[in-house]
Amino acid sequence: MFFALFRNTPVASPRFIVSFSFNKIPTTRFSASKLGMPPSLPEPENPAPESSNATSVPKVRVYVRKKRPKKTLEITPTAVEAETRDQKLCSPPEIEDFAFGKDSSYSRLTQPPPANWEKVLQEIRKMRSSEGAPVDSMGCEKAGSSLPPKERRFAVLASSLLSSQTKDHVTHGAIQRLLQNDLLTAEAIDRSDEVTIKNLIYPVGFYTRKAGNLKKIAKICLLKYDGDIPSTLEELLLLPGIGPKMAHLVMNVGWNNVQGICVDTHVHRICNRLGWVSRTGTKQRTSTPEETRESLQLWLPKEEWVPINPLLVGFGQTVCTPLRPRCGVCTVNGICPSAFKETPSPSSTPKKSRINKRL
Numbered sequence: 001m002f003f004a005l006f007r008n009t010p011v012a013s014p015r016f017i018v019s020f021s022f023n024k025i026p027t028t029r030f031s032a033s034k035l036g037m038p039p040s041l042p043e044p045e046n047p048a049p050e051s052s053n054a055t056s057v058p059k060v061r062v063y064v065r066k067k068r069p070k071k072t073l074e075i076t077p078t079a080v081e082a083e084t085r086d087q088k089l090c091s092p093p094e095i096e097d098f099a100f101g102k103d104s105s106y107s108r109l110t111q112p113p114p115a116n117w118e119k120v121l122q123e124i125r126k127m128r129s130s131e132g133a134p135v136d137s138m139g140c141e142k143a144g145s146s147l148p149p150k151e152r153r154f155a156v157l158a159s160s161l162l163s164s165q166t167k168d169h170v171t172h173g174a175i176q177r178l179l180q181n182d183l184l185t186a187e188a189i190d191r192s193d194e195v196t197i198k199n200l201i202y203p204v205g206f207y208t209r210k211a212g213n214l215k216k217i218a219k220i221c222l223l224k225y226d227g228d229i230p231s232t233l234e235e236l237l238l239l240p241g242i243g244p245k246m247a248h249l250v251m252n253v254g255w256n257n258v259q260g261i262c263v264d265t266h267v268h269r270i271c272n273r274l275g276w277v278s279r280t281g282t283k284q285r286t287s288t289p290e291e292t293r294e295s296l297q298l299w300l301p302k303e304e305w306v307p308i309n310p311l312l313v314g315f316g317q318t319v320c321t322p323l324r325p326r327c328g329v330c331t332v333n334g335i336c337p338s339a340f341k342e343t344p345s346p347s348s349t350p351k352k353s354r355i356n357k358r359l
């Protein structure tokens, strides 16, 4: 009875429960074992029989109830972080992890992005969709698109080699002539003589040197890669005439393995005009495409690494042109730090002044 009174009383420490029994009063003894609890004190081995003849001296039994451990679930920020981390470890990898090289040193973004970059990119996409550019149909990534994978890779590599210092439509024409003459495989280039190749690729810039490099590349591909092209950035960069811009493009298009951004002269110029890149530790413009690539990769999300090249190349061919950017029709001229400030270089003005003098 007394225990019933104490049952719902919160007690902070082990407590003693006292049971009284009196003669002639029917009692119910509550013990830990009867309650389904382990007894804290052992039951007496020979308990004194209860007798109706017992004296009126009350028997006192003492039971100890242990305090039940609290089952409160304490959630701390550390626990939440640990759980989230565990879930991440167990969750399937992101799709982008398959496309982007896990060993790439550029896999972590380490710098906050410039203000409004997403708005600028969105506006450039809109401008690009309203006006076609040569890169859309004649860029290196389009080379040999109808060929089997191995031949396609060689076509992209050859096209990248020919593209430096050369306009897209000139490179495209040279690749088409090589293709029409069945000279767009490592075996065929190796068999062919250098003069034939030189004549076919003319008038790409530095066509004599490029014809020689194409022959050397074909030989290396045959001897080391069974007629295919190298599959790593490092090996591609060892090929004669192949620089970082071309190697990244070939990795992206040929092997679907994104190791870095392909930065050509258009991407380099436009990123500087927009104030997206700077030399390490300064606010000065970058001076080479390689510097631009390294600076851009510090903040540009990886899903933009491949599309940024054709997007900005086309924008550079049509709106943000090298000499006289069309800032008047550019929809980001309100936020571009270089808007209406890019003047033609001094080397391009004499012609104009000569014309004016004649007039």
Ligand code: SF4
Pocket (backbone or CB within 6 Å): 273, 274, 319, 320, 321, 325, 326, 327, 330, 331, 332, 333, 336, 337, 338, 339, 340, 342
């Ligand atoms: S405002 Fe002028 S300089 Fe700036 S991105 Fe547009 S075209 Fe280029």
